Amino acid sequence: xxxxxxxxxxxxxxxxxxxxxxxxxxxxxxxxxxxxxxxxxxxxxxxxxxxxxxxxxxxxxxxxxxxxxxxxxxxxxxxxxxxxxxxxxxxxxxxxxxxxxxxxxxxxxxxxxxxxxxxxxxxxxxxxxxxxxxxxxxxxxxxxxxxxxxxxxxxxxxxxxxxxxxxxxxxxxxxxxxxxxxxxxxxxxxxxxxxxxxxxxxxxxxxxxxxxxxxxxxxxxxxxxxxxxxxxxxxxxxxxxxxxxxxxxxxxxxxxxxxxxxxxxxxxxxxxxxxxxxxxxxxxxxxxxx
Amino acid sequence: xxxxxxxxxxxxxxxxxxxxxxxxxxxxxxxxxxxxxxxxxxxxxxxxxxxxxxxxxxxxxxxxxxxxxxxxxxxxxxxxxxxxxxxxxxxxxxxxxxxxxxxxxxxxxxxxxxxxxxxxxxxxxxxxxxxxxxxxxxxxxxxxxxxxxxxxxxxxxxxxxxxxxxxxxxxxxxxxxxxxxxxxxxxxxxxxxxxxxxxxxxxxxxxxxxxxxxxxxxxxxxxxxxxxxxxxxxxxxxxxxxxxxxxxxxxxxxxxxxxxxxxxxxxxxxxxxxxxxxxxxx
Numbered sequence: 268x269x270x271x272x273x274x275x276x277x278x279x280x281x282x283x284x285x286x287x288x289x290x291x292x293x294x295x296x297x298x299x300x301x302x303x304x305x306x307x308x309x310x311x312x313x314x315x316x317x318x319x320x321x322x323x324x325x326x327x328x329x330x331x332x333x334x335x336x337x338x339x340x341x342x343x344x345x346x347x348x349x350x351x352x353x354x355x356x357x358x359x360x361x362x363x364x365x366x367x368x369x370x371x372x373x374x375x376x377x378x379x380x381x382x383x384x385x386x387x388x389x390x391x392x393x394x395x396x397x398x399x400x401x402x403x404x405x406x407x408x409x410x411x412x413x414x415x416x417x418x419x420x421x422x423x424x425x426x427x428x429x430x431x432x433x434x435x436x437x438x439x440x441x442x443x444x445x446x447x448x449x450x451x452x453x454x455x456x457x458x459x460x461x462x463x464x465x466x467x468x469x470x471x472x473x474x475x476x477x478x479x480x481x482x483x484x485x486x487x488x489x490x491x492x493x494x495x496x497x498x499x500x501x502x503x504x505x506x507x508x509x510x511x512x513x514x515x516x517x518x519x520x521x522x523x524x525x526x527x528x529x530x531x532x533x534x535x536x537x538x539x540x541x542x543x544x545x546x547x548x549x550x551x552x553x554x555x556x557x
Numbered sequence: 558x559x560x561x562x563x564x565x566x567x568x569x570x571x572x573x574x575x576x577x578x579x580x581x582x583x584x585x586x587x588x589x590x591x592x593x594x595x596x597x598x599x600x601x602x603x604x605x606x607x608x609x610x611x612x613x614x615x616x617x618x619x620x621x622x623x624x625x626x627x628x629x630x631x632x633x634x635x636x637x638x639x640x641x642x643x644x645x646x647x648x649x650x651x652x653x654x655x656x657x658x659x660x661x662x663x664x665x666x667x668x669x670x671x672x673x674x675x676x677x678x679x680x681x682x683x684x685x686x687x688x689x690x691x692x693x694x695x696x697x698x699x700x701x702x703x704x705x706x707x708x709x710x711x712x713x714x715x716x717x718x719x720x721x722x723x724x725x726x727x728x729x730x731x732x733x734x735x736x737x738x739x740x741x742x743x744x745x746x747x748x749x750x751x752x753x754x755x756x757x758x759x760x761x762x763x764x765x766x767x768x769x770x771x772x773x774x775x776x777x778x779x780x781x782x783x784x785x786x787x788x789x790x791x792x793x794x795x796x797x798x799x800x801x802x803x804x805x806x807x808x809x810x811x812x813x814x815x816x817x818x819x820x821x822x823x824x825x826x827x828x829x830x831x832x833x834x835x836x837x838x839x
Binding site: 275276278279280282283285286287289290292293294295296297298300301302304356359360362364368370371372373374375376377379380381382383384386387388389391392398432435436440443493496499500514517518521522527530531534535537538541542545 | 575578579581582585586588589590591592593595596599614654655657658660661662665666667668669670673676677680682683684685686687688689690691692693694695710711713714716719744748769772773775776780791792794795798805808809812815816819820822823824827830831
C-alpha cells in the first residue's frame, strides 16, 4: 500500500507539472515580482535600484492617478444597480413562459461580445446624433443632443453604463443558477400558507440567495475597482482625463509610457483596495445564523 | 387566498401579470440587443445619412457593399485566420494541460495534494491586475513578443478550467478505475483511454467557453502583437477606426464580421453557457 501511494505521488506530480509551471510563470511570479518591482526604479536600460516608496509618492502626487482612483471608486456606484438588476432579470426569466430562452439569450449576448466591438457599437449609440439622443429627445428627457462621450461630466457615467450593460447578463446567469437550486416545495408550502408573491420573494427567495448575493457583490465590487477595458475602447481616459480609472492609469503608464514601476505601484494600490473591500464584504455580508 | 373561488378573475389576473412580465422583458431585451441591431442597420444600408435625425431604424437600400469594402480596407481575412489559430491552440492546450492537472487532484492520493489545490485556488483570489505588466516582461525575456505562443501561453492554464474538470473527473464511478487498475492499466492509460472519453461533455463546455473567451480577448493580444498583419480580429477591427479612416458603415460591417462567429457559437451551444440551468427548470 505504501508503495502504491508512493507511485501515485510521483505520477500525480508528473500530471500536474506542466500546468503548475505555467501557473507559476504567469500567475504567481507576476504577483510576487510585480509587488517587488513597485518599490524599485526598474527599467530595461539601467541597473535596478530599490527606491522605497518613491513610486507611491509619485502617483499620489499625480493628479491623473488621484482622480483615476476617485473614478474607480465612482464605479462602485454601479454595484447595487448591477446586483439588483441581475436579480430582477434572473427572477423574470426563471419561468416556464413561452420564448423565455430567447430572452435569456438576449440578456446574455452582451456578455459574449468582444470589448472592442462593444466600444465601437456604443460609440455609435452615444454619438451626438446617435440613437440614444434621439430616444431621449423623443421622450423629452433632454432638449438638445448631448455629447455623452465628449462631455467631461457625463463621459464617466456613459462608460459606467456600458460596463453595466455588458456585465448584467453574467450575474443574471449566476442568480438563475442559484434560483433554480431553491427547492420548489418551499415556495409551494408558503403559497398554501397564503404568502403573497412579494412575501415569498423577501422571506424565501432573498434569504436563499444570500450566499450568491455575497459572492456576486464581491465579484462586482472587484470588477468595478478594476475597470479599464471599457475606458480603453470608448474614451481612452478622455475628455480631459475625466474617465481615467486607477487601473487605466496603470496600463497607460506601463504599456504606453513604459514607466513600469509607477504602473506597478498603481496596480499595487488597486490590489490593496480590492483585498480590503473583499475582506469587508466577507465580514458584513456573510450569511447569518450559520 | 380567493384563487379557487374565482377562477375567471384569476385567469384575467394571470394574463395581466404575464403581459406586464413580458413588457418588462421586452424593454430590457431591446436595451440589450438594440446596439447590435443598429450596427446591422448601419452596416447593410448604403443610402442616407448615418447620423440623421430621426435616425433610420430600418436599413435603406440594403446591400453587402460595406462588407466587401471591409475586405478591401483591412486584411480582415488574415485577422480572422489569426483569431482561429489562437483559439484552436488555446483550446487544445488548455484541455490537455488542465485535464492532466485535474485528474490527480480528483482521483489520486498523493503527498502535497492539499497544498497544490490551495495554490490553484489562490490564483482565483490573487489580485491578478499586476499580471499583464510583468507578464509582458516575461514574454519579452522569452523572446515571445510578436508570436502567437506569447499570446497563448499565459491563457492556457486557468484555475476555473481545472476546477470544472476536477469536478467532472470526480463524477466518474470509482469501480471503473479499480477494474482498470486490477487489469494492470497504468495511470496514463486510465486517464487517456477511460477518463477523458467519459468527461467529453465537460471538455466541450470548457472548450467552447475558452474558444469564445480567446476570440474576444483584446487587451493581451494587443500588447503582445505589434505587427498589424498578425492581429487577431478583436484587435484588428479597431484598425478600421484608426489608420484607414474608413466610413462608419464599413466600421459597422467589420464589427459584425467580428462578432458573427461568437454569436453563432453562443446560439448553438447556449446550453453550455447556461449549463445545468435548463435541466433544472420544471
